[in-house]
Amino acid sequence: xxxxxxxxxxSTPSFIEAARRDQLVEAAIATIAxxxxxxxxxxxxxxxxxxxxxLISYHFSTKGELLEQVIVHITTTMDRAMSARAEGASGYVxxxxxxxxxxxxxxxxxxxxxxxxxxxxSNAEDPEVAKELARTQETGLSELxxxxxxxxxxxxxxxxSPRTMAVTLMGALEAVPRELALxxxxxxxxxxxxxxxxxxxxxQPLPHAPRxxxxxxx
Amino acid sequence: xxxxxxxxxxSTPSFIEAARRDQLVEAAIATIAxxxxxxxxxxxxxxxxxxxxxLISYHFSTKGELLEQVIVHITTTMDRAMSARAEGASGYVxxxxxxxxxxxxxxxxxxxxxxxxxxxxSNAEDPEVAKELARTQETGLSELxxxxxxxxxxxxxxxxSPRTMAVTLMGALEAVPRELALxxxxxxxxxxxxxxxxxxxxxQPLPHAPRxxxxxxx
Numbered sequence: 001x002x003x004x005x006x007x008x009x010x011s012t013p014s015f016i017e018a019a020r021r022d023q024l025v026e027a028a029i030a031t032i033a034x035x036x037x038x039x040x041x042x043x044x045x046x047x048x049x050x051x052x053x054x055l056i057s058y059h060f061s062t063k064g065e066l067l068e069q070v071i072v073h074i075t076t077t078m079d080r081a082m083s084a085r086a087e088g089a090s091g092y093v094x095x096x097x098x099x100x101x102x103x104x105x106x107x108x109x110x111x112x113x114x115x116x117x118x119x120x121x122s123n124a125e126d127p128e129v130a131k132e133l134a135r136t137q138e139t140g141l142s143e144l145x146x147x148x149x150x151x152x153x154x155x156x157x158x159x160x161s162p163r164t165m166a167v168t169l170m171g172a173l174e175a176v177p178r179e180l181a182l183x184x185x186x187x188x189x190x191x192x193x194x195x196x197x198x199x200x201x202x203x204q205p206l207p208h209a210p211r212x213x214x215x216x217x218x
Numbered sequence: 219x220x221x222x223x224x225x226x227x228x229s230t231p232s233f234i235e236a237a238r239r240d241q242l243v244e245a246a247i248a249t250i251a252x253x254x255x256x257x258x259x260x261x262x263x264x265x266x267x268x269x270x271x272x273l274i275s276y277h278f279s280t281k282g283e284l285l286e287q288v289i290v291h292i293t294t295t296m297d298r299a300m301s302a303r304a305e306g307a308s309g310y311v312x313x314x315x316x317x318x319x320x321x322x323x324x325x326x327x328x329x330x331x332x333x334x335x336x337x338x339x340s341n342a343e344d345p346e347v348a349k350e351l352a353r354t355q356e357t358g359l360s361e362l363x364x365x366x367x368x369x370x371x372x373x374x375x376x377x378x379s380p381r382t383m384a385v386t387l388m389g390a391l392e393a394v395p396r397e398l399a400l401x402x403x404x405x406x407x408x409x410x411x412x413x414x415x416x417x418x419x420x421x422q423p424l425p426h427a428p429r430x431x432x433x434x435x436x
Contacts (some may be wrong), residue, residue, distance in 0.1 A: 122340055164412040171393025172386045179385045194382040202416040207425055 003113040021059050023049050025073045028066055033112035042066075043175075064128030067120060071132045074113045075140075081106045092151035093204060097196040100173070104192035107177045111184075114177035141166050148203070157203040169199060238366045241267050241289045246284055251330035255341040269408075282346030285338060289350045290367050293358075299324045306366075310369035311422060315414040318391070322410035326394045329402075332395035359384050366421070377423040387417060 027049035032040045042063065046053040060066035087104035089095035107114050120129055144166035151157040159191065180186055243436055245267035250258040260281065264271040278284035303320035307313040325332050362384035369375040390413065398404055 160416070161408065161412050164409055165416065167393045167397045168390040168413060170418055171389040171391070173389070174393070175385045175389025190379065191382055194379050195386060197385055198378070198383065201422075201424075202420045204419075206419075207239040 017059070020051075020055075021069070024051075024056060024059055024066065025069050028070050029074070030112055031068070033115035034117050037119040055065045062128070064126045067126065068132040069130045071115060071120065071129070071136055073137050074110075074117055077110070077113075078103070078106050092147070092154055092156035093200055096147070096151070096203065097200055100169075100196040100199060101192040103173050104176055104188060104195060107180055108188040111180065115181060118177055118181065137170070141170055144169055151203070155205065158205045160203070165203065168202075172199070235277070238269075238273075239287070242269075242274060242277055242284065243287050246288050247292070247334045248330055250288070250337050251333035255337040280346070282344045285344065285347045286350040288334060289338065289347070289354055292328075292335055293354050295331075296321070296324050310365070310372055310374035311418055314365070314369070314421065315418055318387075318417060319410040320415040321391050322394055322406060322413060325398055326406040329398065333399060336395055336399065344351070355388070359388055364388055369421070373423065376423045378421070383421065386420075390417070 024045065028040065031045045033047050035044065042056045043053045045066070046056050056066070060069065069103050082099050082102045085098040086095045089098045121133060123129075141163075145162045148157060148160075148162035148165050152159065152162065176191070176195070179191075180188075240261065243430065245263050249263045249266050253262065260274050261271045263284070264274050274284070278287065300317050300320045303316040304313045307316045310345075339351060341347075361376065363380045366375060366378075366380035366383050370377065394409070394413070397409075398406075
């Protein structure tokens with residue numbers, strides 16, 4: 001429940017420093033989820049983390065830097081949750097299914113994180129935040145694209161544009177936290193299963209298409 | 219090319235008034251697409267529409283009211299483009315396909331409108347704008363949900379949650395303008411066709427499922 005923050009730009013902080021940054025990032029997530037982006041000041045975040053506001057700027061020189069770390073923190077824990085489920089899967093279709101279901105369950109189990117991310121996405125005037133969101137988005141797209149490509153090479157998926165399918169799946173995934181925020185009563189298991197089935201049907205080889213003989217491209 | 223603005227909240231304006239409001243809404247779209255949300259001031263918009271800035275407030279009392287009308291204008295022309303394509307379709311599957319393809323082509327043919335909408339969505343701190351975006355979103359979702367429901371009743375679609383599929387399709391559609399903005403070189407025809415195919419495969423009756431006997435529910 002207390003995952004380490006991977007600092008992407010800085011040299012590795014000491015254990016104490018890392019723990020304090022961790023604490024601030026978690027306080028920032030909870031504060032943004034509760035009062036919204038605009039009202040999530042350093043003072044409020046410090047209050048929640050029970051530290052002096054002046055101390056925040058020792059760890060994060062700007063609000064943008066703290067928010068960037070919030071995005072890194074959320075996407076890292078999310079990636080980990082999704083990979084853990086997908087890695088045990090037998091084959092590409094099962095891995096896709098596991099990944100989609102893990103994402104829906106992550107969203108449902110991390111509502112403050114997802115609310116904070118939604119808040120950041122709809123208030124992206126901060127250049128550092130906008131850049132980090134765009135970077136995260138592009139990394140996610142590339143990973144999905146690669147998975148679709150490899151699945152096609154293994155003949156587990158039909159022929160389609162891996163990029164278009166990646167953009168489509170990403171859009172469908174991004175709609176999940178919004179829907180769970182709008183309708184908290186949503187049946188999460190059913191949602192996860194239905195979303196996975198929709199994409200399984202969208203990517204699987206067509207039954208009437210002649211299956212090409214095992215011809216490895218790589 | 220100069221669609222009428224449907225005013226949803228006000229009594230019908232005179233012809234001259236409607237034309238002037240139209241002109242301001244179009245100037246607002248072009249300005250937001252060009253300089254971004256934050257810099258799209260009344261002064262800049264008036265300049266582009268070649269009218270005195272003071273006159274804008276005769277037509278729109280706040281920037282929020284003008285932006286609300288921008289959203290209404292875009293969604294109305296978009297709905298019209300999509301309905302026109304879908305209405306000629308024979309059956310639910312063809313209508314879904316036509317609607318998805320029309321949406322992608324609308325996005326490609328109305329880049330300033332889509333850029334303006336993206337700008338408004340990621341800067342939704344204005345309560346009037348946020349409310350109008352949420353309303354538009356919910357209306358779109360309800361329409362998609364109803365279409366899926368009716369298609370299921372007609373046995374054109376397999377059994378799935380119409381709400382989940384509507385949220386999924388809406389997410390996939392919302393990803394289109396972002397992708398076209400990010401990669402303007404995208405092959406629009408191919409994108410439209412691939413997206414439509416993905417959803418066609420996701421909703422169509424499963425080949426091995428026994429087809430229930432013609433039993434009309436309504």
